[in-house]
Amino acid sequence: MESVYQKEHCSWVSEKICLRDYFSAFSAAISTIGSCKNIGSYTSKVDETNNNIMELMDVSFTNDEMKILSETCSINQLKVPGEPPLVDVKCVKARPGLYDKSRIPEAASDLETIKRLSKRIMNVETIGQLKYRSSIWLRDDLFQAADLEIGKHFLVTVRVYHPFCHKIGMRNTHGPRCSQEIVLLGNQMLTDLRDKILCPSDLAVSSEVSENPDQNVTQKTTDEYKSGFIFIEDTFYSDYRDPTNRDYSRVIREWAASHDLGPFQTGVMEKTKFEALTVRLGYPYVYQHQGNCEHLIVFSDLRLLHVSDSLSLQNYPCCRSISSANARYCMICNYYVARWITFENERVPFDPCFFCEHCFRSYNYVDGKKVGNFKAYPFYDKTAL
Template sequence: MNQRIEYALASEFGPSSEPVDLKKFAQDVAVLSHSVQNSTGSEVNQTSISEECSVADIHNSLMGIWNSPKLLAYLYRTHDTAIASLHGNTSRLTKTRKKSAAASEPCNELHDVQQLQAKLDAIALLHIVNLTSVRLMPDAALFTRPPRNADYNTLTAIRVSDTDMDTPTDAIDSQVLITLTTHFKVHWRTSVLSKNSQHVLMASQTLGDLFEVMPCVSNEYPEEIVEDDKVIGYKETNGMNGSSGCVIVINDLAYGDALNEEDYADKLVKHLKITKSASTIKKAKTAMHDTPLSSLALQINVPYWLLHQGNCEHFIVVDQIRSKHSEDPVTGYPLTLYRIPASLDWCQACTKIPAVWSIIGDLRLEASPCLLCGPCWKSLGEPTNEGDEVLAVPLPKYKLW
């Protein structure tokens, strides 16, 4: 498949669902949970149901393989070899370089590994299709692609919020969880979207809670040092700064942050009137920090527009709406499930390590701005010409959570 078409498809959402009234959904969940508790009956009945639905035998078998370093390494190696072979076949450089070698069958595997492979070959799927028929065949190369940056997750565990939002956990709305994904426009083509982060919120939390937890590089820009209406330097930042304003548009209603007398929602509606747009967007009666998710009717796979920091646009997509499970975390919402790896620029001097400074107006460098790492900027020393107005702008710092 053409790479341009792949990126275009990745920017599409859908099919969309019907609008889900979260308030009614929470009430239905409460009624259903109450009826299920009453219909379970005695402890003997619950025990029999648990035994009938138990998959302990399958779990023990899988954990036996997972806890064996030899068997686990064998499965990893065969899987990685098959995937590498498929990615080699789909590369655009296939004609100029050797294709990845196909997975070769080992001739002298250990006895435990041979037994595992024999079991895999003998297992029937639904007693009809053998597992050998669902392995990755060479024809699967037509439907695979190498991993992109958005396929990797920088989080190794679910990240909880630093401080719990003031939300009663015993409320009906708190028993409904909403999974949302934020997207942003890539800088090289604004018509293409890339996944940025994924979060889980309780329906009792607000749009403001979502905005506060979602990461964005625009919030990490350094603060300017201004004297006599002139920028003379920048302050280093160690974390995310507060946004200067925000508006979220849901169901043709613009929810502002109410930080100023005329917030982003007012400015958006004013802009639409000036440009004589055919849009029917109106300002909502409540601000985003006063609008719980339970008061909205949301659709799954429909992008909702968000604007902040002047012209930084995001699209928020609802992935899932479900009731809270007993194994879900009790506190710490909003949860962060995914965050895209940061795309770091390399130092233009040594081209070996990521840059941490953007140097502006230095005649000794070939470009302005010029991205440099810490050691290169330190070894360069102070500017030789006193008349040169050189600014060293610190680049955003990223953390691995």
């Protein structure tokens, strides 16, 4: 993989990180400072904290002297009248209104410096909002039970991109578009990531229904084609939860061996935890399913669980954000969202062609009978996921 996508040409890609070793060392390092179970809860650790401070300062104070010292050195002493209220940064990416400006006094509103400063701040806020205009931020903390230990578990953030189709000799002018951002625990399996990924191809109907579009089709492609793999650092992790699943990576490994590429390793997706992986932040890996539906996946963040995170195991994996992609509209009326897709349709200039419910039936059927030759399948738009 590195021979194709070279790391030295990408400054945003990190070195390889063994997740288990890295966070074990990190947890051990911060445990020497104090217990991580009550990070953010100062009341339960006041005495221990005071003792540590006095030990570092090589001094001894009584409780009253320590209280006076704490009040004197408190950050509250830095407050001034008219200061903006404290900002809740629990959801950092809720950009609008996050950093509210203090009110400009009327006497200073005519100053040219104040006018220019206000304009610059407005431009900064506008750019910040545009940065996240293609994402819808979600909250998935439905359960409030605190059964996860702060400082012991770590979180893995994975960005999943829309599927792409590469054709040799054709240049793709559109860059990859992020479909969703998923947060998982380090002790969860790769299958937990796969089950959380939303893709319209999983909901497609594999049978052709042009002869009888009213038939009740309940079997989706995800029920028929359950195989898939995740490719991370020269290893193919295949899903074998169903006995009928195939190893999609076999033909790839055979082709690679014939072209002096590799060697590549294999693994079992449902038996591999994230903490057992060695990954690079910012480096593209691959998730493939439904035969040839390929997604780029990128590890964007790794960090220890914090008190501000959800501490319930049932809330993971969670979807942090999804793409606000536009819907696919009917190619006939261009008004309603598409519900059908046809192939090899002789009576339309597009192949494939998308139809809304009304246009599909009124254009392709007369008194319920099929007109012309075409293949039809129900279409599930990505905005409906």
